[in-house]
Amino acid sequence: MWDYSDKVKEHFFNPKNAGAVVDANATGEVGSISCGDALRLTLKVDDDSEIILEAGFQTFGCGSAIASSSVLTEIIKGMTLDEAAKVTNQDIADQLEGLPPEKMHCSVMGREALQAAIANYRGEVWKDDHEEGALICKCFAIDAVMIEEMVWANKLRTVEDVTNFTKAGGGCAACHEDIEAILEKVLAEKGEKFDPTAASVEAPAKIAAVKVPLTNLQRIKKIEMVLDSLRPALMADGGDVELVEVLGNTAYVNMTGACNGCQMAAMTIAGIQQRLMEVMGEFIKVVPASEMSKLVSIEVA
Amino acid sequence: MKDIYLDNNATTKVDHAVVDVMIPYFLEQYGNPSSIHKFADGVAKGLKHARQQVQALIGCEHDSEIIFTSCGTEANSTAILSAIKAQPNKKEIITTTVEHPAILSVCDMLEKEGYTIHRMPVDKAGRLNLTAYQKLLSDQVALVTVMWANNETGTIFPVAEMADMANAAGVMFHTDAVQAVGKIPMMLQDTKIDMLSISGHKLHAPKGIGVLYLRRGTRYRPLLRGGHQERGRRAGTENSASIVGLGKACELALEFIEYENTCVKAMRDRLEKGLTEQIPHCFVTGDLYNRLPNTTDIAFEYIEGESILMLLNKAGIAASSGSACTSGSLEPSHVMRAMDIPYTAAHGTIRFSFSRYNSMSEVDEVLKVMPEIVAKLRKLSPYWEGDAPVADPEKAFAPVYA
Numbered sequence: 001m002w003d004y005s006d007k008v009k010e011h012f013f014n015p016k017n018a019g020a021v022v023d024a025n026a027t028g029e030v031g032s033i034s035c036g037d038a039l040r041l042t043l044k045v046d047d048d049s050e051i052i053l054e055a056g057f058q059t060f061g062c063g064s065a066i067a068s069s070s071v072l073t074e075i076i077k078g079m080t081l082d083e084a085a086k087v088t089n090q091d092i093a094d095q096l097e098g099l100p101p102e103k104m105h106c107s108v109m110g111r112e113a114l115q116a117a118i119a120n121y122r123g124e125v126w127k128d129d130h131e132e133g134a135l136i137c138k139c140f141a142i143d144a145v146m147i148e149e150m151v152w153a154n155k156l157r158t159v160e161d162v163t164n165f166t167k168a169g170g171g172c173a174a175c176h177e178d179i180e181a182i183l184e185k186v187l188a189e190k191g192e193k194f195d196p197t198a199a200s201v202e203a204p205a206k207i208a209a210v211k212v213p214l215t216n217l218q219r220i221k222k223i224e225m226v227l228d229s230l231r232p233a234l235m236a237d238g239g240d241v242e243l244v245e246v247l248g249n250t251a252y253v254n255m256t257g258a259c260n261g262c263q264m265a266a267m268t269i270a271g272i273q274q275r276l277m278e279v280m281g282e283f284i285k286v287v288p289a290s291e292m293s294k295l296v297s298i299e300v301a
Numbered sequence: 302m303k304d305i306y307l308d309n310n311a312t313t314k315v316d317h318a319v320v321d322v323m324i325p326y327f328l329e330q331y332g333n334p335s336s337i338h339k340f341a342d343g344v345a346k347g348l349k350h351a352r353q354q355v356q357a358l359i360g361c362e363h364d365s366e367i368i369f370t371s372c373g374t375e376a377n378s379t380a381i382l383s384a385i386k387a388q389p390n391k392k393e394i395i396t397t398t399v400e401h402p403a404i405l406s407v408c409d410m411l412e413k414e415g416y417t418i419h420r421m422p423v424d425k426a427g428r429l430n431l432t433a434y435q436k437l438l439s440d441q442v443a444l445v446t447v448m449w450a451n452n453e454t455g456t457i458f459p460v461a462e463m464a465d466m467a468n469a470a471g472v473m474f475h476t477d478a479v480q481a482v483g484k485i486p487m488m489l490q491d492t493k494i495d496m497l498s499i500s501g502h503k504l505h506a507p508k509g510i511g512v513l514y515l516r517r518g519t520r521y522r523p524l525l526r527g528g529h530q531e532r533g534r535r536a537g538t539e540n541s542a543s544i545v546g547l548g549k550a551c552e553l554a555l556e557f558i559e560y561e562n563t564c565v566k567a568m569r570d571r572l573e574k575g576l577t578e579q580i581p582h583c584f585v586t587g588d589l590y591n592r593l594p595n596t597t598d599i600a601f602e603y604i605e606g607e608s609i610l611m612l613l614n615k616a617g618i619a620a621s622s623g624s625a626c627t628s629g630s631l632e633p634s635h636v637m638r639a640m641d642i643p644y645t646a647a648h649g650t651i652r653f654s655f656s657r658y659n660s661m662s663e664v665d666e667v668l669k670v671m672p673e674i675v676a677k678l679r680k681l682s683p684y685w686e687g688d689a690p691v692a693d694p695e696k697a698f699a700p701v702y703a
Contacts, residue, residue, distance in 0.1 A: 062607035
């Protein structure tokens with residue numbers, strides 16, 4: 001069984017505003033019977049103020065589809081149409097205290113029904129701005145349509161490419177076969193053949209690594225250079241960083257200003273280390289200078 | 302009222318007598334059956350006895366035809382991959398559209414590797430066309446793999462007859478019998494079935510133990526290689542406690558097989574009759590005249606299965622559904638689609654599967670709560686109005702935006 005929040009269960013077991021609104025003047029219908037989800041949202045909108053006076057839903061679907069519909073009607077009642085138009089699917093999911101990744105589309109369906117109803121009231125035609133596909137990567141909630149579009153747009157050729165551009169496949173690796181199937185399909189449409197050993201397309205924003213081993217002086221200069229490039233970001237937060245010593249592959253730094261004693265200092269140091277390794281192409285360990293005295297005293301002893 | 306478990310095709314409670322025979326193999330006879338000391342000397346005897354208990358249940362000629370595996374899925378994978386490895390020149394496999402994923406996924410993978418997979422369709426009652434099957438049999442076919450009974454509908458395929466036909470054409474025959482073993486009587490030595498899969502946890506043995514029956518003389522290649530266990534046909538230290546447990550479970554299943562086909566069947570029939578009489582717009586799926594005695598799969602139209610299960614669960618009743626949402630996919634069960642059950646019904650299918658632990662009073666409890674559950678959800682459905690579905694539902698509510 002899904003791990004539904006108490007809020008989802010509450011709205012499922014005791015749905016609010018179920019049924020069609022009598023004298024509704026706006027209707028939005030989304031979903032399809034083949035996918036097992038369909039929703040009709042009916043609204044009664046005050047013509048002068050454009051305030052939503054009443055909202056009702058009729059839903060064919062699973063527990064989270066019914067809960068999403070129910071919570072949506074609660075969210076939008078009393079809003080003006082302009083306010084309601086800004087409600088996102090994340091708002092719906094948040095109100096439900098979260099939804100499992102496979103079920104996020106239920107909140108999307110809620111938002112779409114709302115958009116369709118608003119367009120219906122205004123006599124406009126609402127345009128579905130995205131198509132949802134089967135969920136491929138459950139770690140990062142990436143669906144098939146998204147992956148296909150990225151493969152087309154960026155000429156991706158391997159699973160690694162897809163992971164670099166969409167994050168899909170970067171977690172538990174369970175979806176690698178599915179991603180390969182998508183690559184095979186899209187590449188076939190382009191008249192190419194999928195080759196799992198193909199070279200990666202240029203990975204986004206990766207700096208070419210320096211191959212030759214560095215002398216200590218070169219290393220220190222390079223570290224200073226990288227720290228200089230990071231300094232503006234740190235100073236924006238009221239902090240700074242100072243290089244104290246470099247021993248082999250270990251750089252000792254002082255976090256100063258607001259960074260000093262900040263809870264996030266460890267994360268900042270990890271970030272600096274990551275950046276240094278990317279630029280220098282070798283392993284660098286970044287350690288607070290306060291650790292250096294311990295190290296020296298051990299060596300002396 | 303105590304919670305009611307009607308999901309026995311998914312898995313079963315381990316029989317207490319099974320647990321009892323297993324315990325000594327955890328605490329006393331825990332030696333490796335290959336070892337020569339007193340911690341192990343009872344184990345080989347225990348395994349031998351279990352092999353004979355399985356043999357008795359399925360009616361095979363030799364106890365050496367029983368290979369213990371880790372589960373039904375392993376037995377299925379072993380059977381298919383063995384058949385193609387042992388006959389490298391044959392590049393076709395015959396199966397059905399309604400098999401368990403443990404068969405279909407392996408076939409999908411082999412298709413990518415260049416094999417031709419014939420997936421036989423079924424009619425609206427889930428039945429195969431044997432004339433069409435006969436035409437598919439040829440010397441190009443490495444294996445026919447057809448389930449004995451369907452896990453969702455309980456529909457029984459005529460595997461003995463199909464094995465005869467395969468044998469006459471010189472084609473190897475495997476059946477995934479995980480739902481059938483222990484529920485219907487079988488006598489394998491009177492059939493031409495070459496391989497058969499069993500899963501322990503479907504018949505009150507623990508999870509993590511299965512069997513591949515391999516008829517003597519059938520060409521075979523192991524899936525797992527290593528030690529000499531199971532005569533080198535399945536390497537890996539024997540799961541002795543579970544094997545002994547499975548043996549006991551098979552002995553009990555044989556003892557209760559008449560009860561299963563009389564008393565358990567009576568419970569199923571009463572539930573099915575009661576539900577279809579009380580609730581409008583619902584129907585039983587599958588082959589009503591050729592089914593497992595413990596299974597009924599009912600489609601409740603215009604509502605969705607996961608919602609039904611959540612309300613049943615709240616009422617303390619466990620069942621399962623073929624809806625898309627319960628599995629997190631976008632399509633309802635492939636079995637329902639294969640039988641051409643309309644979408645308005647396929648998403649609302651609920652399977653109730655019984656065991657010898659159920660009782661008639663439990664049936665009455667389900668009959669009491671189910672009509673309310675269906676009515677409650679239909680009140681929310683855009684395909685339902687008042688006491689009846691809207692006219693021409695699939696057209697009346699067909700959102701432009703999918």
